[in-house]
Amino acid sequence: MTGRHRIQGIPVTDIAEQFGTPLYIYDGEELEHGYERIRSRLHPSVDILYSLKANPNLSVCSLLGGLGAGAEVSSAAELAVARAAGVSPADTIFLGPGKSEEEVATALTAGIHSLICESYGELDLINKIAGEMGITAPVALRVNPQSAAKGAGLRMGGKPRQFGIDEGILMADPGLTARFPSVRLMGVHAYLGTRILSSDVVAENTAQILDMAQRLTDRLQFPLETVDFGGGLGVAYFQGEEDLDVDALTGQLNPIVEAFRAQHPRTRVLMELGRFLTATAGLYVTRVRYVKESMGQHFAVTDGGTNHHMAAVGIGSFAKRNFPMSILNRAQEPTEQLWQVTGPLCTPNDTLGKNVALSEVRVGDLIGVHRSGAYGPTASPTRFLSHGYPAEVLVHRGTPLLVHERESVSDILSRQPVHHELATTRTNGG
Known part of the structure; x- marks a missing residue:
């Protein structure tokens, strides 16, 4: 055996033997390092x-919360996870374009820092619920800016979107504040794009958002208690990409923030990070069940696929590009062939990697999809073909901890009531 991939000194083969495959493994040391490298410089x-949308696993959230991270949530369930992880409501914001009445009421009851409002209809709803509760709701406006983000993998603003209220509409409505007596407008939020790998772009976007926040509060006449300039920091997945240089990034961001703080010393400044904190800490592990050749191509059919890792299939991309992949139990062997790495699903879309350069793949090998700590199982159709949710393991201080149990067949059936009257026997001609 030529080398085995290790996490905190533990062979991944041992973790797979203990917890089974397919599974996700998160490296707690890498999570800590990822947070501290930005926190210490920002x-x-x-x-x-x-x-939390990046990875809402309770243990991952607990670790990051314990390091000092607040929470940005987008559902009542995510809010519950953040609370269970020990994150203070005062350090929690709730956003999303389609909040329900129950979610608004739950967030207000919890006493979170702010609801991020994304439409006039939502303002009406928040005002109504807060009035019925006899409170004043802290609300930051999510703004869809006039300008678009540059260099973003996915642009979230600057064009027609379900997210936020158009900047132009807000600027033309100076009487907005007075129309919602149970709402306390107190901040501005904007999120221009995601998976940005240029520090120049992040700095330019941040400066634009801070300037826009000042313009809006001047126009609408409410105090700028909070400004959230999003984040959108990316990680390198594909060939030719490079990770952000954190020193260069903070070297550009910090003077912009310092200048803003000089004018607004009491304004709380927020930055949202998801993928940037968790992606590099995650490894998706699958075991090869079969190898075959078809029309000159080599296939490795594994026990896990895009039902657990939809991000790896490239849905939404014009071109399929592979996440970094390797054979974990023979990590140092030279690559020899191009392989199609596929899962167990009955669809040709279940392809984790196309033309992946690997050594000769054998039945029983463990294939790892690296940088898989963000947008993994919760962003995937885990019930497709009823294979269920994979196991998740967090390696903490040298100890592998099961942080999400594998979903069993009985788990799947337990959510589906049995109606015996449906199981009738049809007779011929009846």
Whole structure:
């Protein structure tokens, strides 16, 4: 055996033997390092919020919350996870374009820092619920800016979107504040794009958002207690990409924040980070069940696929590009062939990697998809073909901890009531 991939000194083969495959493994040391490398360099007045949508696993959230991260949530369930992880409501914001009445009421009851409002209809709803509760709701406006983000993998503003209220509409409505007596407008939020790998782009976007926040509050006449300039920091997945240089990034961001703070010393400044904190800490592990050749191509059919890792299939991309992959139990062997790495699903879309350069793949090998700590199982159709949710393991201080149990057949059936009257026997001609 030529080398085995290890996490904190533990062979991944041992973890797979203990917990089975397919599974996700998160490296707690890498999570800590990822948080500290940005926290130690970023302007101290910027509060970091962890975006739970990237990876809402309770243990991952607990670790990041324990390091000092607040929470950005987008559902009542995510809010419950953040609370269970020990994140203070005062360090929690709730956003999303389609909040329900129950979610608004739950967030207000919890006493979170702010609801991020994304439409006039939502303002009406928040005002109504807060009035019925006899409170004043803290609300930050999510703004869809006039300008678009540059260099973003996915642009979230600057064009027609379900997210936020158009900047132009707000600027033309100076009487907005007075129409919602149970709402306390107190901040501005904007999120221009995601998976940005240029520090120049992040700095330019941040400066634009801070300037826009000042313009809006001047126009609408409410105090700028909070400004959330999003984040959108990316990680390198594909060939030719490079990770952000954190020193260069903070070297550009910090003077912008410092200048803003000089004018607004009491304004709380927030930055949301999701993928940037968790992606590099995650490894998706599958075991090869079969190898075959078809029309000159080599296939490795594994026990896990895009039902657990939809991000790896490239849905939404014009071109399929592979996440970094390797054979974990023979990590040092030279690559020899191009392989199609596929899962167990009955669809040709279940392809984790196309033309992946690997050594000769054998039945029983463990294939790992690296940088898989963000947008993994919760962003995937885990019930497709009823294979269920994979196991998740967090390696903490040298100890592998099961942090999400594998979903069993009985788990799947337990959510589906049995109606015996449906199981009738049809007779011929009846």
